[in-house]
Each structure stands twice: as structure tokens, then as C-alpha cells.
Amino acid sequence: MHKNVLITGGCGFIGSAFLRKFVPKYKNTNFINLDLLTYAGNKKNVEKIKKFNNYRFIHGDIRDKKKLKKIFKNIDSVIHFAAESHVDRSIDNSDEFIKTNILGTHCLLEESKRNNVAKFIAISTDEVYGSLSESDKASTENDKLQPRSPYSASKASSDLLCLSYHETFGMHVCITRCSNNYGPYQYPEKLIPVLIKKILNNEKVPIYGDGKNIRDWIHVDDHVEAIEKIWQNGSAGEIYNIGGDSPKRNLEIAKKVLYLLEKDEKNIQFVKDRPGHDWRYEVNDKKIKTNLGWKPKIDFLQGIEDTVKWYIENQDWWKPLLKEAGGRRGLKNE
Ligand SMILES: NC(=O)c1ccc[n+]([C@@H]2O[C@H](COP(=O)([O-])OP(=O)(O)OC[C@H]3O[C@@H](n4cnc5c(N)ncnc54)[C@H](O)[C@@H]3O)[C@@H](O)[C@H]2O)c1
Structure with missing residues (x-):
């Protein structure tokens, strides 16, 4: 059904996990x-997939x-990760967040509309719902959007644009809102790799x-399986x-990470909180679990152990990234 799929941001953490898993699986x-x-x-x-x-x-x-315009000639679905x-970077300077996350999504929607793309999946985040208290119920897809950082506000804007293209132009748009991902190949500025x-x-x-x-953690391989289900069977206009x-x-x-690396908890240093920290x-x-039959398979304790092991064994992947970035903001922690 999907002959040519455009993946945006496929060299990032989650997009690349999607490609590594599904390029070999969907040979046609x-x-x-x-x-x-x-x-x-x-x-x-x-x-690992460049030779396919x-x-x-x-x-x-x-x-x-x-x-x-050139790329879209034969595209029949789009999975938009970019x-x-x-x-933290959005707090320092949000220019690129507005340009990529809002204007970029708009460019893709326009071109998808022009080319009658059959399915447009936008990868969004739970951060668009804003901050919950300890006693609040978990956010549902119908909850109000209350983003509190420039990052989450730019993602919420992107979501609204996508939904407007469904309502106004009848485009088959689906939006995913996922919790915090962890796993291999995550750029070393996010909590676990840091x-x-x-x-x-x-x-x-x-x-x-x-x-x-509090954050709800999901292994990136579980996340990309959820995206696969939505790509294959998600309903138009659904979040x-x-x-x-x-x-x-x-x-x-x-x-947990200190324990896995056999280090003392005394190594924890509390630092000044992030402004507006959710x-x-x-x-x-429940919706994806009931309607599409997906559920996460990777137990957190096993997943985090495997992830720590991956970072130990793949220092030649992340160490050069630190050198390239030098003293740049995102690597301070963070
Ligand atoms: N990481 C998480 O925990 C998490 C959770 C929920 C949702 N998300 C969402 O999932 C998506 C992927 O997240 P990630 O963690 O893989 O991000 P990432 O920062 O690791 O990767 C982003 C990728 O997008 C590319 N990119 C950035 N700007 C671009 C542009 N203008 N044109 C083309 N490519 C561009 C980058 O080169 C990179 O490969 C994002 O939309 C993010 O908001 C992430």
C-alpha cells in the first residue's frame, strides 16, 4: 500500500530507530x-541500512x-520526525524551533496536499499537554493543549496545523504524542545519555x-512499533x-544509572532548576492499545540496562559528538 514513504529527520534518534527496524521489514x-x-x-x-x-x-x-517539489513527485506517505x-536549547534560543517545527511542518503539509499524499503522520510529544500535578489524571487525546516551553509550544503549533489540514482539506493526518524515549543512538544532551x-x-x-x-519512559523500539501501527492502520484525523x-x-x-555503572549516589549534584520546568x-x-492493538513490550529495567551497556560499548559513537559540539549549551546539562 505504501510504495514510497518520506521520512523526515531519519538521522535523528527516533527516526533512525524507525528506519533500522522497518527498511529491512518492508522490502517493497x-x-x-x-x-x-x-x-x-x-x-x-x-x-546499518544504507546498503538496502x-x-x-x-x-x-x-x-x-x-x-x-522534486522529492514529493511519487510520495504516498510521510512520517514526519524532523x-x-x-x-533547554529552546529556552536559550527558540528561533530554530519556530522555523523547523512550525514553518517546516507547514512546508511539508502544503506539498503533501498538492500531491494528494495518502497519509501524513506527525510525530509529536506528550509535552504539548503541559505539566500535570502528582494527583492529576494522565492526559487524554482530548485534553487542552497547555505547552509551557518554546519547544512544546512549537510542537503544539505543528499539531494544530496538521489537524487543520485534515479538517479543511480532508488530508489523512495522524498525530502521535509520545512520552520520554530512551535507548541507543540518543544524542548525549538528553537525561539518560548525559x-x-x-x-x-x-x-x-x-x-x-x-x-x-516525573516522566514516563518508553524504549525507542516500542515507540517506533507504535508509529508503524499508526502508519499502517491509524484513522484519519486521529491523535x-x-x-x-x-x-x-x-x-x-x-x-538506577549510577547503580548499573557501580557508582555511589554521592555523585549526584542538584543544580538550579530549569525555568518553567514541567x-x-x-x-x-488506551486508544492506541484498544484500537490498534499496540502495547510497549520492553520492561524498563531491562531496557535501561541494555541502554547503559550500549553506551559503554559504543563510545566511538558518542565521544566524537562531544568534541564537535565543544562547550555548546546543550551539553552543559542539561
Ligand atoms: N526524544 C524524545 O523523547 C521524544 C519524545 C516524544 C516526541 N519526540 C518527537 O520525535 C521527533 C524525533 O525526535 P528525536 O528525539 O529523534 O530528535 P533528534 O533531535 O534526535 O533528531 C531530529 C532530526 O531532525 C533533523 N532535522 C532538524 N531540523 C531539520 C530540518 N529543518 N530539515 C530536515 N531535517 C531536520 C536533524 O538533523 C535530526 O536528524 C521530534 O519531532 C520530537 O519532537 C521526541
């Missing part, structure tokens, strides 16, 4: 990976309308505030929450 589908290779994009993430005949990489920007994705990196370098591990903020059934406080995560995210994902 051509996967075109359009990626700008920003600091977060890395061709090494797709090394049904895979092609295009270096480019989702806002490059001329390029999109984004600026790090909250913890691992610091511990392996014998540095203190920085934790924002009192470390009690699907995706959770990991593993809510944890940041402090618990730090303690307290808790958790999604109610």
Missing part, C-alpha cells in the same frame, strides 16, 4: 530519508520548497531542582497518545 516500500544533518542528525545512525535498495538518503531542509527537540556520559567520565551527575519531576507504562522521578533514573507528564494511551 521505498524509504526516502530527508534530513538536514543538524547537530542532532548523524549518518552513523543509519549505517529500498533506502535513499537526501541531505536537505524540510523548509526547502524547491527540493520538496524537529528541533531539546527543551547521566551515562558524566558517570563514565567520572564527573558528578547534575539533576535539576530536587529531582522529583494517538503513546506511553511507556514506566513513570519515574528523575532522581530514580539517576540512581513537573510531570503522563499520557493515557
Whole structure:
């Protein structure tokens, strides 16, 4: 059914996990990976699939309308991962977040409309629902959008644009809103790889505030399986929450990673909280579980152990990234 699928941001953490899993599985589908290779994009993430005949990489920007015109000629579905994705960077400077996450999505929607693309899947985040208190119920797809950072506001804007193209032009759009991902190939500016990196370098591990903020963690391989289900069977105009059934406080995560690396909890250093730091995210994902038969398979304790092992064994993947980035903001922690 899907002959040519455009993957945007396929050299990033989640897009590359999708490609590594599904390029070999869907041999009759051509996967075109359009990626700008920003600091977060890395061709090494797709090394394993580059020899497949049904895979092609295009270096480019989702806002490059001329390029999109050429690429879109035969595209029948789009899975849109490309984004600026790090909250701390959006607090420092949100320009690129607005340009990529809002204007970029708009360029893709326009070209999809012009070419009657059969399915447009936009990969969004639970952060668009804003912060929950300890006692709030998990967010459902019908909850109000209350983003509180420039990152989540740009993603919420992107979601609304996508939904408007469904309502106004009848485009088959689906939106996914997933919780915090972890796993291999995550750029070392997000919590779990930062913890691992610091511990392996014998540095203190920085934790924002009192470390009690709660995130629901999902292994990236479970996330991409949910996206596959939506790509194959998702209904037009639907939003699907995706959770990991593993809510944890940041402090618990730090303690677990220290334990796995046989280091003392005394290495935790509490640092000044992030401005506007959301307290808790958790999604109610009954819809995807009931309607599409998906559920996360990877147990958190096993997943985190495997992830720590991967970072130990693949230091030649992440160490050069630190050198390239030098002292740039995103690597301070974070
Ligand atoms: N990481 C998470 O925990 C998480 C959770 C929920 C949702 N999401 C969403 O999933 C998507 C993927 O996240 P990720 O963690 O893989 O991000 P990432 O930062 O690892 O990767 C983003 C990719 O997009 C590419 N890109 C950026 N701007 C581009 C542009 N203008 N044109 C083309 N390519 C561009 C980058 O080069 C990179 O390869 C994002 O939309 C993010 O908002 C992430």
C-alpha cells in the first residue's frame, strides 16, 4: 500500500530507530530519508541500512520548497520526525524551533496536499499537554493543549496545523504524542545519555531542582512499533497518545544509572532548576492499545540496562559528538 514513504529527520534518534527496524521489514516500500544533518542528525545512525535498495538518503531542509517539489513527485506517505527537540536549547534560543517545527511542518503539509499524499503522520510529544500535578489524571487525546516551553509550544503549533489540514482539506493526518524515549543512538544532551556520559567520565551527575519531576519512559523500539501501527492502520484525523507504562522521578533514573555503572549516589549534584520546568507528564494511551492493538513490550529495567551497556560499548559513537559540539549549551546539562 505504501510504495514510497518520506521520512523526515531519519538521522535523528527516533527516526533512525524507525528506519533500522522497518527498511529491512518492508522490502517493497521505498524509504526516502530527508534530513538536514543538524547537530542532532548523524549518518552513523543509519549505517546499518544504507546498503538496502529500498533506502535513499537526501541531505536537505524540510523548509526547502524547491527540493520538496522534486522529492514529493511519487510520495504516498510521510512520517514526519524532523524537529528541533531539546527543551533547554529552546529556552536559550527558540528561533530554530519556530522555523523547523512550525514553518517546516507547514512546508511539508502544503506539498503533501498538492500531491494528494495518502497519509501524513506527525510525530509529536506528550509535552504539548503541559505539566500535570502528582494527583492529576494522565492526559487524554482530548485534553487542552497547555505547552509551557518554546519547544512544546512549537510542537503544539505543528499539531494544530496538521489537524487543520485534515479538517479543511480532508488530508489523512495522524498525530502521535509520545512520552520520554530512551535507548541507543540518543544524542548525549538528553537525561539518560548525559547521566551515562558524566558517570563514565567520572564527573558528578547534575539533576535539576530536587529531582522529583516525573516522566514516563518508553524504549525507542516500542515507540517506533507504535508509529508503524499508526502508519499502517491509524484513522484519519486521529491523535494517538503513546506511553511507556514506566513513570519515574528523575532522581530514580539517576540512581538506577549510577547503580548499573557501580557508582555511589554521592555523585549526584542538584543544580538550579530549569525555568518553567514541567513537573510531570503522563499520557493515557488506551486508544492506541484498544484500537490498534499496540502495547510497549520492553520492561524498563531491562531496557535501561541494555541502554547503559550500549553506551559503554559504543563510545566511538558518542565521544566524537562531544568534541564537535565543544562547550555548546546543550551539553552543559542539561
Ligand atoms: N526524544 C524524545 O523523547 C521524544 C519524545 C516524544 C516526541 N519526540 C518527537 O520525535 C521527533 C524525533 O525526535 P528525536 O528525539 O529523534 O530528535 P533528534 O533531535 O534526535 O533528531 C531530529 C532530526 O531532525 C533533523 N532535522 C532538524 N531540523 C531539520 C530540518 N529543518 N530539515 C530536515 N531535517 C531536520 C536533524 O538533523 C535530526 O536528524 C521530534 O519531532 C520530537 O519532537 C521526541
